[in-house]
Amino acid sequence: MMPRRRARKWLRLGRRIASHAVLIVAVVFALFPVYFIVITSFSKIPIAAITAQVLVPKVSQLTLGSYQQALSGQYPAFTSLLENSLIFAGSAAAIGMGLAAFTGFALSKFNFPGRRSLVYFILIISLFPSFLLIIPYYFMFAKLGLIDTYPGLIIPYSAGAVVFAGILVKNYMDSIPDDIEEAALMDGLSRTGAFFRVLLPLCYPVLGLAAFLAFVGPYTDYALAHVFITSSAKETLALNLYNIATTDTGASNYGVVTAFAIVMSLPIVVFYMAFQRYIIGGLTLGAVRG
Amino acid sequence: MTGVRLENISKQFKDSTALEDVSFAVKDGEFVVILGASGSGKSTILRIIAGLEVQTRGHVYIGDMLVDEYEPRDRNIAMVFQSYALYPHLRVYDNIAFALRVRKVPREDDPDRYRRRTREEIDDRVRRAADLLGIGDTLTKKPAELSGGQRQRVALARAIVRDPELFLLDEPLSNLDAKIRSSARLELKRIHEQLKQTFVFVTHDQSEAMTLADRLVVIDHGHLLQFDTPENVLSRPANQFVASFVGSPEMMFLEGRIRAANGGFAFELDPVRISVRGARAPGPVTVGFRPWDLTVAKTAGPGAFPAVVRGIERLGSSDLLFLELQGSGAPGAPAMSGVTVRAMSRAYEYEVGDSAGVTLAPDRALFFGADGDRLDELEGAPAGP
Ligand SMILES: Nc1ncnc2c1ncn2[C@@H]1O[C@H](COP(=O)(O)OP(=O)(O)OP(=O)(O)O)[C@@H](O)[C@H]1O
Numbered sequence: 290m291m292p293r294r295r296a297r298k299w300l301r302l303g304r305r306i307a308s309h310a311v312l313i314v315a316v317v318f319a320l321f322p323v324y325f326i327v328i329t330s331f332s333k334i335p336i337a338a339i340t341a342q343v344l345v346p347k348v349s350q351l352t353l354g355s356y357q358q359a360l361s362g363q364y365p366a367f368t369s370l371l372e373n374s375l376i377f378a379g380s381a382a383a384i385g386m387g388l389a390a391f392t393g394f395a396l397s398k399f400n401f402p403g404r405r406s407l408v409y410f411i412l413i414i415s416l417f418p419s420f421l422l423i424i425p426y427y428f429m430f431a432k433l434g435l436i437d438t439y440p441g442l443i444i445p446y447s448a449g450a451v452v453f454a455g456i457l458v459k460n461y462m463d464s465i466p467d468d469i470e471e472a473a474l475m476d477g478l479s480r481t482g483a484f485f486r487v488l489l490p491l492c493y494p495v496l497g498l499a500a501f502l503a504f505v506g507p508y509t510d511y512a513l514a515h516v517f518i519t520s521s522a523k524e525t526l527a528l529n530l531y532n533i534a535t536t537d538t539g540a541s542n543y544g545v546v547t548a549f550a551i552v553m554s555l556p557i558v559v560f561y562m563a564f565q566r567y568i569i570g571g572l573t574l575g576a577v578r579g
Numbered sequence: 580m581t582g583v584r585l586e587n588i589s590k591q592f593k594d595s596t597a598l599e600d601v602s603f604a605v606k607d608g609e610f611v612v613i614l615g616a617s618g619s620g621k622s623t624i625l626r627i628i629a630g631l632e633v634q635t636r637g638h639v640y641i642g643d644m645l646v647d648e649y650e651p652r653d654r655n656i657a658m659v660f661q662s663y664a665l666y667p668h669l670r671v672y673d674n675i676a677f678a679l680r681v682r683k684v685p686r687e688d689d690p691d692r693y694r695r696r697t698r699e700e701i702d703d704r705v706r707r708a709a710d711l712l713g714i715g716d717t718l719t720k721k722p723a724e725l726s727g728g729q730r731q732r733v734a735l736a737r738a739i740v741r742d743p744e745l746f747l748l749d750e751p752l753s754n755l756d757a758k759i760r761s762s763a764r765l766e767l768k769r770i771h772e773q774l775k776q777t778f779v780f781v782t783h784d785q786s787e788a789m790t791l792a793d794r795l796v797v798i799d800h801g802h803l804l805q806f807d808t809p810e811n812v813l814s815r816p817a818n819q820f821v822a823s824f825v826g827s828p829e830m831m832f833l834e835g836r837i838r839a840a841n842g843g844f845a846f847e848l849d850p851v852r853i854s855v856r857g858a859r860a861p862g863p864v865t866v867g868f869r870p871w872d873l874t875v876a877k878t879a880g881p882g883a884f885p886a887v888v889r890g891i892e893r894l895g896s897s898d899l900l901f902l903e904l905q906g907s908g909a910p911g912a913p914a915m916s917g918v919t920v921r922a923m924s925r926a927y928e929y930e931v932g933d934s935a936g937v938t939l940a941p942d943r944a945l946f947f948g949a950d951g952d953r954l955d956e957l958e959g960a961p962a963g964p
């Protein structure tokens with residue numbers, strides 16, 4: 290009796306150690322590049338930390354010089370880049386999310402002929418690599434005089450966001466029982482009123498997620514921005530990151546590139562943390578049934 | 580405060596008929612219960628009254644007003660959903676106040692113009708409704724934090740706070756456990772007496788229907804079978820389905836025949852013979868009765884079925900005997916052997932295996948024709964008012 294129980298205890302401990310080991314390896318694997326970028330950005334030697342083979346730098350080897358250079362030594366100015374990126378990504382997130390809310394509502398709560406086919410059609414579009422759209426977009430927008438303008442990028446970014454976010458919102462709304470909307474109709478609202486006052490607030494979590502995804506895409510986009518933006522006044526952070534990583538001399542300053550990348554990622558982190566509370570602090574639909 | 584009237588309502592869904600020619604009128608202030616099995620069309624009736632579903636044929640009147648073309652919000656009806664359908668993102672207080680904030684009221688100085696209710700008016704009403712239902716201490720909680728009983732009260736509070744023309748309640752008690760269910764029933768009855776408003780209440784629980792209803796609508800597969808008081812539905816069921824669906828203990832049925840006798844018609848199930856009003860032709864018939872309609876004696880006298888006691892269930896005040904009928908053995912008599920009936924009797928006089936005689940009280944027996952309709956009903960007034 291005793292020995293067997295003890296053996297089971299050891300087995301359990303062994304399993305726990307093994308699973309933790311696997312998790313630790315996974316975390317190290319995922320976080321190492323980030324750590325590597327961080328120490329490179331603080332390093333006095335302007336070459337990649339791996340080349341210097343310094344994995345745990347001494348305090349005396351650290352400097353904020355790369356950050357200074359990244360924030361002030363650039364042309365165009367960092368603030369202008371940030372502003373452009375926020376305009377593009379912010380507009381795409383706002384427009385995309387707004388349209389997605391209506392799209393999801395229509396696809397989920399209205400019965401109209403061809404609804405199912407429309408859902409499949411949108412799903413297929415969302416699988417289409419957006420990369421392939423760049424060339425037709427370019428010709429179309431050149432005709433419309435939209436190259437190197439804000440709308441010229443905001444429109445395709447928003448369109449891309451509506452496609453996946455619309456499906457996301459639809460799926461979420463499907464999980465909201467119809468009688469919640471019907472209760473709102475009985476309480477004196479029109480369908481539009483019920484949408485704005487009941488369904489939309491219930492969808493805040495998924496809209497937060499949709500907005501986040503719709504923001505990150507354009508914020509980090511290089512391909513489309515590279516084709517559509519020709520003047521440095523409209524240059525974005527992502528474009529500039531590429532430019533400083535490939536200086537003409539060929540001798541990239543890894544310290545500056547990594548520092549720039551870290552500063553650039555801060556808004557995403559902030560955005561994520563702001564919405565995370567929403568998503569997790571969750572409005573539970575469990576309230577519906579007893 | 581008004582009544583509601585359904586006129587020849589039919590509802591067709593894509594591949595099924597949910598309602599077929601349903602008509603009934605609920606009087607002002609009446610508590611009407613719609614009773615039917617699952618899928619019989621109860622919710623569909625409520626949803627058509629509410630305007631959430633559009634009937635395929637027929638008309639709905641609220642008071643004297645034809646409301647077929649009215650949106651749900653213009654019908655001024657409060658509905659308690661089977662699932663309660665509370666707004667999960669709003670606190671209990673805001674759930675109850677929701678309709679008050681949405682709906683405008685006529686202005687005192689100019690009744691043709693409307694104004695929003697003031698914060699004080701809303702607060703006053705919400706608190707009164709919450710007090711009436713005893714949920715004053717849950718007002719700051721979200722629905723997810725409430726027990727089933729509390730949610731049901733919130734759903735009721737959300738309905739009564741509004742002063743609607745009409746209350747529709749779709750099995751509001753079905754999610755409650757048996758214990759709070761019976762007290763919730765009484766409470767609902769009390770609220771109805773207090774508000775004196777018109778209630779249409781849906782349930783598939785016949786004892787719930789019996790206790791709550793002023794009048795009862797029995798439906799099955801989309802057909803209205805009977806619309807009458809609970810007493811009449813019990814004692815004068817319109818047909819065999821209603822008879823078997825309502826009342827406890829359950830009604831028993833035996834097959835027999837009607838024959839011409841003494842210028843009228845009589846039911847014959849050897850050795851029993853009972854004259855039947857309302858019969859118009861000889862033919863097969865079903866007789867229905869409940870355990871207390873049978874008298875048990877030690878010996879089978881004339882007109883009594885010979886039987887053997889097969890089981891005894893002691894219920895305290897009166898006991899239930901399970902009796903296997905023996906049949907008389909007379910030529911041409913239906914083979915009654917093996918049919919077991921239940922009878923109320925003093926069980927201590929019997930033991931399993933004893934033989935006995937069972938007599939059916941002639942004035943208590945109900946007769947149903949081959950189509951299931953009760954026979955006296957053929958002559959008498961049709962069911963309902
Ligand atoms: N939206 C709908 N589309 C198609 N058929 C429907 C729809 N709503 C109801 N039905 C059908 O109509 C019939 C009646 O449904 P209803 O919901 O009124 O029944 P019920 O008496 O309320 O049942 P329950 O006690 O289970 O709630 C059922 O056969 C159901 O399948």
Ligand SMILES: [Mg+2]
Pocket residue numbers: 621622623661749
């Ligand atoms: Mg139902």
